[in-house]
Amino acid sequence: MKNRREFLKGAATGALILGAESSFGSTLALDRPSEKDKAKVIIARDPALHGLDGKLDEKRVGELLDRAIAAYTGRKHPVDAWKHIVVEGGAKDKVIGLKTNGLGGKGISTHAVLVFVIAERLQQAGVKPGNILVWDRNARDLQACGLTINTDPSRIRCFGSDVSGFEDVVENWGSSHARFSRILTRECAMVINLPILKDHSMSGVTFAMKNMYGVVERPQDLHAGGCNPGVADLNAFPVIRKKVKLTIGDAMTSVYEGGPGFRPEHLWQPNALIVGEDRVAIDQIAWGILDKKRVEVGLKTLEATERPPLYIATAADETHALGVNDRQRIKLIEI
Amino acid sequence: MKHLNSFSVGALVVLSFGTVLVAGCKTKNANPFPASSAIAGWEKSSETRTFEPKDLWQYIDGDSEQFIQAGVVSAATSDYKYQGQIEAVVDVYTMGGPDGAQTILERGQAKDVQTVRLGDEGLQYAQSVSFRKGRYLVRIVAYESSASTPQALMALAHGVETNL
Numbered sequence: 001m002k003n004r005r006e007f008l009k010g011a012a013t014g015a016l017i018l019g020a021e022s023s024f025g026s027t028l029a030l031d032r033p034s035e036k037d038k039a040k041v042i043i044a045r046d047p048a049l050h051g052l053d054g055k056l057d058e059k060r061v062g063e064l065l066d067r068a069i070a071a072y073t074g075r076k077h078p079v080d081a082w083k084h085i086v087v088e089g090g091a092k093d094k095v096i097g098l099k100t101n102g103l104g105g106k107g108i109s110t111h112a113v114l115v116f117v118i119a120e121r122l123q124q125a126g127v128k129p130g131n132i133l134v135w136d137r138n139a140r141d142l143q144a145c146g147l148t149i150n151t152d153p154s155r156i157r158c159f160g161s162d163v164s165g166f167e168d169v170v171e172n173w174g175s176s177h178a179r180f181s182r183i184l185t186r187e188c189a190m191v192i193n194l195p196i197l198k199d200h201s202m203s204g205v206t207f208a209m210k211n212m213y214g215v216v217e218r219p220q221d222l223h224a225g226g227c228n229p230g231v232a233d234l235n236a237f238p239v240i241r242k243k244v245k246l247t248i249g250d251a252m253t254s255v256y257e258g259g260p261g262f263r264p265e266h267l268w269q270p271n272a273l274i275v276g277e278d279r280v281a282i283d284q285i286a287w288g289i290l291d292k293k294r295v296e297v298g299l300k301t302l303e304a305t306e307r308p309p310l311y312i313a314t315a316a317d318e319t320h321a322l323g324v325n326d327r328q329r330i331k332l333i334e335i
Numbered sequence: 336m337k338h339l340n341s342f343s344v345g346a347l348v349v350l351s352f353g354t355v356l357v358a359g360c361k362t363k364n365a366n367p368f369p370a371s372s373a374i375a376g377w378e379k380s381s382e383t384r385t386f387e388p389k390d391l392w393q394y395i396d397g398d399s400e401q402f403i404q405a406g407v408v409s410a411a412t413s414d415y416k417y418q419g420q421i422e423a424v425v426d427v428y429t430m431g432g433p434d435g436a437q438t439i440l441e442r443g444q445a446k447d448v449q450t451v452r453l454g455d456e457g458l459q460y461a462q463s464v465s466f467r468k469g470r471y472l473v474r475i476v477a478y479e480s481s482a483s484t485p486q487a488l489m490a491l492a493h494g495v496e497t498n499l
Contacts, residue, residue: 054480103396104396105424106422106478107476107478200397201397201398201400201401202397202400203397206397213396219392219396220392220399223392223397223400227397257443257445258442258443259397259398260395260396260397260398261395261396261398262476262478263443263463263476264460264461264462264463264476264477264480265445265447265448265460265461265462265463266443266445297445297446298446
């Protein structure tokens with residue numbers, strides 16, 4: 001992208017455009033041509049993703065994303081793949097949200113370079129800059145990712161729910177209550193979920209599903225019981241179920257212990273992107289990745305530390321029916 | 336102890352940042368955060384933000400629960416920069432008592448931890464320093480690692496310790 005480095009810089013003071021109609025698209029099935037019965041999850045790795053200086057190689061991140069999306073969609077050319085994602089997601093000529101995660105602060109937040117590359121691919125696929133909205137809880141979280149606030153609707157926008165505000169109506173699902181960000185309810189036709197893989201002191205794992213805590217006003221109300229059933233309930237709300245369609249999980253850097261904050265002594269670089277639509281399946285896979293690393297460094301598994309992410313099974317139960325956690329029903333493709 | 340008591344009063348004022356002036360306290364506030372250039376090479380690069388237990392999730396999300404269970408009374412944080420290059424964050428947690436500070440400090444230690452002389456107990460890694468002193472728990476984390484990071488972090492930690 002010609003202006004990749006520039007597109008979020010120089011925050012403009014344009015008025016925030018609100019009021020777009022919510023568009024509840026049909027269930028996305030980007031992997032429909034292949035094994036319908038299994039949830040497809042891609043893990044794309046590049047051991048050389050971080051350079052000798054410890055910084056991400058921007059070019060390699062782009063190449064890694066292209067490989068991951070090609071494997072997921074079955075479309076070799078990135079432009080074709082992204083056009084397919086946009087159309088199937090019901091977002092043609094509509095606003096596409098990129099939901100990052102910057103809560104852990106600088107060092108353990110969704111990497112800006114991933115956001116830049118995705119925004120670039122969307123534009124190459126014909127999405128207007130103004131129809132791309134990078135968002136999170138607030139400006140601080142976005143800045144932790146290395147992003148710059150911009151509300152100018154003629155360019156790629158980047159702002160948090162602290163700007164848009166939340167819906168007045170409290171919605172209920174199961175035992176959970178939430179007021180949703182207007183970015184989700186009014187702006188975005190489709191959301192691409194960009195969590196970062198982390199250990200979590202309460203829920204065990206924070207990744208695809210738990211990133212949705214950043215779309216409600218009072219996420220702290222959903223933390224009881226190891227975030228179970230909070231995570232599952234939240235993801236079952238219709239607005240999330242219908243709009244949050246694709247997850248491109250940032251596992252380029254992760255923290256395997258002491259999360260969700262930045263703990264450099266427990267930091268590691270899986271150098272991977274994890275892609276899929278089934279957030280339950282993605283989190284199930286992510287749990288395995290975290291546990292494998294924990295065992296490698298001599299730590300107990302999450303279950304042994306009494307922090308198993310129980311919300312994953314809850315999300316897969318008949319009541320929530322958000323996806324599959326049965327490993328036999330997950331088609332994991334590692335490239 | 337007199338100094339500690341003095342700080343306790345001051346801390347309440349500092350941790351109620353917005354009400355410092357309103358309170359009209361004329362005593363010298365004991366601020367745990369070293370001012371810019373008070374420690375060689377270190378600049379304080381942000382305002383101090385403070386959190387009560389009920390709001391702590393806004394800063395550390397799920398981590399807040401373990402602090403609450405350990406009796407956190409308040410938390411304060413500020414960003415720093417060393418020689419314009421190394422960014423770091425200083426967190427000062429005021430716990431209900433020394434036990435709470437000890438509980439948090441002892442959690443999640445990695446194998447490469449080194450004990451250091453700081454407060455009642457200090458721990459250091461390549462990019463972070465943590466210590467407890469009385470009912471205070473301090474965590475200093477650098478976002479970049481370089482040859483000078485550990486020494487610079489220790490200098491900053493000593494600066495904070497002196498203020499407690």
